[in-house]
Amino acid sequence: MLRVRDLRVSYGVPGGRFAAVDGISFEVGRAEALALIGESGSGKSTIALSLLRLLPEDAHASGRVELLGEDLLELPEASLSRVRGSSIAMVFHDPLAALNPVMRIGAQIAEALRAHARLDRRVAAATALDLLQTVGLAPQTAKRYAHELSGGMRQRALIAVALACGPSLLVADEPTSALDAVTQRNIAALFRKVRRERGIGLILATHDLELAAELCDRIAVLYAGRIVERGAVSDLLSKPRHPYTAALLRSVPPGLGGPRVRLVPVPGSPPPSWARPSGCAFRDRCSRALPDCAAAEPELTGSDGREVACFHPVEAA
Amino acid sequence: MTAPLLELDRVCVDRGGIRVLDGVSLSIETGEMLGLVGESGSGKSTLARAALRLIEPTSGAVRWRGRDLLAFTPRELRAARREMQIVFQDPATSLDPRMTVAESVAEPFEVHRLATAAERGDRVTELLRRVELGPELLHRYPHELSGGQAQRVALARALAVNPALLVADEALSALDVSLRAQMANLLLDLREGAGIACLLVSHDLRLVASICDRIAVLAGGALVHLGPASGIASDTRHPAALALVEAARPGIRIGRET
Numbered sequence: 001m002l003r004v005r006d007l008r009v010s011y012g013v014p015g016g017r018f019a020a021v022d023g024i025s026f027e028v029g030r031a032e033a034l035a036l037i038g039e040s041g042s043g044k045s046t047i048a049l050s051l052l053r054l055l056p057e058d059a060h061a062s063g064r065v066e067l068l069g070e071d072l073l074e075l076p077e078a079s080l081s082r083v084r085g086s087s088i089a090m091v092f093h094d095p096l097a098a099l100n101p102v103m104r105i106g107a108q109i110a111e112a113l114r115a116h117a118r119l120d121r122r123v124a125a126a127t128a129l130d131l132l133q134t135v136g137l138a139p140q141t142a143k144r145y146a147h148e149l150s151g152g153m154r155q156r157a158l159i160a161v162a163l164a165c166g167p168s169l170l171v172a173d174e175p176t177s178a179l180d181a182v183t184q185r186n187i188a189a190l191f192r193k194v195r196r197e198r199g200i201g202l203i204l205a206t207h208d209l210e211l212a213a214e215l216c217d218r219i220a221v222l223y224a225g226r227i228v229e230r231g232a233v234s235d236l237l238s239k240p241r242h243p244y245t246a247a248l249l250r251s252v253p254p255g256l257g258g259p260r261v262r263l264v265p266v267p268g269s270p271p272p273s274w275a276r277p278s279g280c281a282f283r284d285r286c287s288r289a290l291p292d293c294a295a296a297e298p299e300l301t302g303s304d305g306r307e308v309a310c311f312h313p314v315e316a317a
Numbered sequence: 318m319t320a321p322l323l324e325l326d327r328v329c330v331d332r333g334g335i336r337v338l339d340g341v342s343l344s345i346e347t348g349e350m351l352g353l354v355g356e357s358g359s360g361k362s363t364l365a366r367a368a369l370r371l372i373e374p375t376s377g378a379v380r381w382r383g384r385d386l387l388a389f390t391p392r393e394l395r396a397a398r399r400e401m402q403i404v405f406q407d408p409a410t411s412l413d414p415r416m417t418v419a420e421s422v423a424e425p426f427e428v429h430r431l432a433t434a435a436e437r438g439d440r441v442t443e444l445l446r447r448v449e450l451g452p453e454l455l456h457r458y459p460h461e462l463s464g465g466q467a468q469r470v471a472l473a474r475a476l477a478v479n480p481a482l483l484v485a486d487e488a489l490s491a492l493d494v495s496l497r498a499q500m501a502n503l504l505l506d507l508r509e510g511a512g513i514a515c516l517l518v519s520h521d522l523r524l525v526a527s528i529c530d531r532i533a534v535l536a537g538g539a540l541v542h543l544g545p546a547s548g549i550a551s552d553t554r555h556p557a558a559l560a561l562v563e564a565a566r567p568g569i570r571i572g573r574e575t
Contacts, residue, residue, distance in 0.1 A: 039493035040464060151357060180357040180520035181564040207493045210567065251498035253523040255567040256550035260527060262505070265498035269465055 001201055002028040002051070002088075002169060007063040009046050009055065017060070018273040020046040022225035024063075028169065033195065033202035035212030035233075037248070038222035041270050044205035047222075048173045051203065052090050053080055067169070085116040089167040093174040095154035099146040105157045106132070106142025112164035131160040134197075135190060152183035156190065163194060169201040176211060188214050209252060213237055218305070221245050224270060224281035231306040241306075241313040243286045280310070288312045320383030322347045322482055322514050323368060323401075328377035330363050330538075338363045339538040340377070345482065348512040350504070352525030352546065354561055355535035361518045364535065365486045368516065369401050370394065399429050402475035406487035408467035412459040418445070418470050419455040425477040444473040448503060465496035472503070476513075483507070484516045489524065501528050522549065522565040534558040 009021040021043040028034045038044040049055050051065060053072055065072040067087055075083065092098040100108055109128035113119050119127065129139050135156040146154055155175060162170060172191070176184040188211060195202060195215075204216055212219055212233065219236050221229040221244065229242035240246040250264040268285045271277060280298055283289040292311055300309040321344035330338035338360045345351050355361050366372045368379060370386050379386040381397050389397060405411045412421055422441045426432045432440050442452050448469040459467055468488060475483055485504065489497045505528055507513045519525050525532055526546045534542035536557030544552050550562050 039495065181522060182356050182520075182560050185564045209494070248494060251495040253498075253521075253527040256523060256526050256562060256565055257547065260547070263498035263501055263527060265502065266495035269463060269496065 001030045001032075001068060002203075003064070003066040004047075004051075005064040005066070007047065007050060007061065007065065009043070009050055009059055009061045011056075012058040012060075013274070016274075019225055020059075020273060021050070024222075024225070024227055026220055026227070026230075028201050028203060030168070031195070031199040031201055032218070033204065033216040035216040035219045036203065036205045036222055037207065037209060037212055037219055038205070039207050039270060041224075041273065042222040043225040044222050045173050048090070048171050048203065048205045051171050052084055052088060054090070081115070085112060085167065086165040087167055088169045088171060089162040089165070091155075091158055091162050091170060091172040091175045094178055095151070095158040096146060098158055099154060099161075101146055103145075104142065105137075105144050105146065105149070105160075108157070109142075109160050109164055112161050116165040127164075128160075131163055132157075134163065134194065135160045136186075150183075151179050152186060155179065155183075155187050159187075159190060159194070163198070163200075166198070167200065169203065171203045171205075173205045174207070175204075177206070177208065184211070191215050209237065209248065221248070224276055225273065226281070226309065227300055227307075228282065228310065229308045230300065230302075235306060241308040242282075242310050243288045243312075243314060244282050246314050247285075247287075288314070320380065321345060322349075322382060323516075324378075324380040324383075325364070325368060326378040326380065328364070328367055328374045328379060330360075330367050330372060331375045332363075336375075337538050338367060338374075341535070341538075341540045342377075343533055343540060343543055345514050345516060347481065348508055348514050349531070350508055350515045350517060350529040352522075352529035352532040353516060353518045353535065354520060354522050354525055354532060356520065356557070356561070359535040359557075360538040361520075361535055362486055363538075365403070365484050365516060365518050369398075369403060369484060371403070395429075399478045400481040401484070402478065402480040402482070403484040403486060404468070404471050404475050404488040406490055408462075408464065408471045409459060411471050412467060412474075414459050417456050417458055418450075418462070421459075421470060422473050422477060425474060429478055431478065440477070441473075444477055445470075447476060447507075448473045449499070465492055465499070468492060468496075468500065469503075472500075476507070479511070480513060482514045482516065484518070486518045487520070489517075490519060490521065497524065504528065520561075522561045523567070526565075534561065 005025050007021055007024045010017040010019045036044040036047060050061050061073055106128045109131055110124040113124040113127055132141055137156050176187050206212055216233055219233055220227045223244050229245045240249055247266040254261055266285055277284050279294040279296055283293040290312060298309045298311050300307045302308055324344040326342050327340045328338060329340055341364060353361050367374050419441050422444055423437045426437050450469050489500050504515055517525055517529055526549055529546045532546050532549050533540055541555040542553045542558040
């Protein structure tokens with residue numbers, strides 16, 4: 001359904017341009033869910049924004065983003081509004097910023113419906129109420145403003161707006177990271193429900209490995225603008241092969257009730273995109289790095305949907 | 318027996334006619350790591366602020382080293398504040414955007430008249446080293462820092478005055494997983510090295526359980542559970558605490574030894 005080929009996105013900064021996304025290719029099948037796992041600066045949000053062509057003016061994108069055979073990067077602006085909302089819709093990280101503060105929730109959902117589907121005003125209002133029910137909000141929520149809702153309710157409202165035009169693919173950028181733990185679980189359950197009921201595909205950009213495991217079929221791990229490892233969720237998380245993936249997993253606190261263990265964080269922090277080391281971008285922080293890691297950039301290779309970009313991957317136990 | 322470092326005794330806080338903190342009693346011992354968890358709106362941040370008298374409790378008592386904090390004169394409060402520091406969730410809004418890292422970290426020395434101007438440079442570099450930041454950041458402004466770096470600068474500022482108690486109000490929540498683990502270890506190091514007690518406010522029960530000695534759970538402004546971190550999954554009966562335990566269920570099985 002979605003096919004991304006050699007996507008490169010650079011931003012202009014004083015003194016040059018830097019690559020936020022550095023040659024990324026992936027595919028998402030119908031009703032499939034792919035997680036883009038990465039930390040700040042990994043390029044995951046830039047990828048999410050490129051899929052809807054929502055990048056800022058100074059960004060330059062190349063490559064292909066094919067949705068149902070159409071290259072979105074080539075599409076004229078006028079045709080984009082047809083694609084956005086009805087084929088592909090976005091759920092942002094901060095619902096307070098994404099919702100209109102001076103418009104009632106019901107009107108915002110109806111606006112999305114009318115912008116894309118040319119519905120009669122009354123039909124749109126009625127459909128908005130159905131959507132509120134789908135996302136687990138009471139009908140009275142239609143009359144409320146964003147500031148009157150809790151964080152979890154706002155995120156539900158935003159999901160209702162995204163679902164309004166029946167998209168076949170949802171792009172969600174850290175949809176739960178601003179919420180408390182219990183609300184996070186509820187929103188994750190809502191994503192599962194709408195995917196099951198509507199057969200929607202999902203691209204989830206997040207640093208939360210557990211959310212990815214809960215919602216997605218496959219994971220692509222990003223580091224410094226590239227995919228460094230990719231595979232089915234259970235396989236990748238139980239047998240990480242890239243040292244970065246393995247290190248990320250060691251940063252996750254263990255389950256409750258066990259003995260206290262000191263977490264093992266990835267040392268240092270990701271290199272800024274204008275100061276990436278030669279060769280493998282992770283080698284400065286990697287416990288397995290050898291001299292050859294500096295010489296060339298490892299390519300993403302593998303088979304059976306399990307790929308890794310590393311010269312010295314963690315061996316499968 | 319010596320008095321606890323900080324003690325809250327039936328503290329209530331009303332806001333706009335609503336009781337947001339309802340008769341909370343708890344104490345923090347010297348060098349203790351106490352986790353404070355609860356859902357959004359449960360009163361965690363209110364408790365953290367009331368404990369430092371950043372907001373005035375409506376009723377109840379707050380004792381600092383056994384003395385009534387609410388009766389302190391402004392002068393006494395200022396002296397006590399040197400020993401109690403807070404790091405907030407969003408370092409971007411807690412650092413002054415017009416001050417360099419060096420100026421921000423040196424400011425507490427001026428406020429509390431702690432070091433001579435000549436000594437301050439070395440002390441600042443030393444503080445940055447303690448939070449694992451290099452001297453190359455000294456002349457950067459907050460907007461030139463990553464989120465993780467900015468949060469470490471906020472922590473360095475808090476450490477400048479050698480506090481006995483550090484309140485981390487969701488200070489780890491906005492960080493990526495690996496940075497969060499780094500900061501968690503840093504807090505453990507500070508406890509082990511300098512005996513700093515920490516009130517770690519978070520909604521992430523697993524993180525709190527992995528580094529704290531005891532855990533307090535707030536729900537609707539009331540304390541509904543207080544006990545050793547190791548027993549949080551088995552000892553609690555309160556529905557709000559159980560909901561947090563349930564939400565903290567590990568979503569992935571991972572091989573920790575690689």
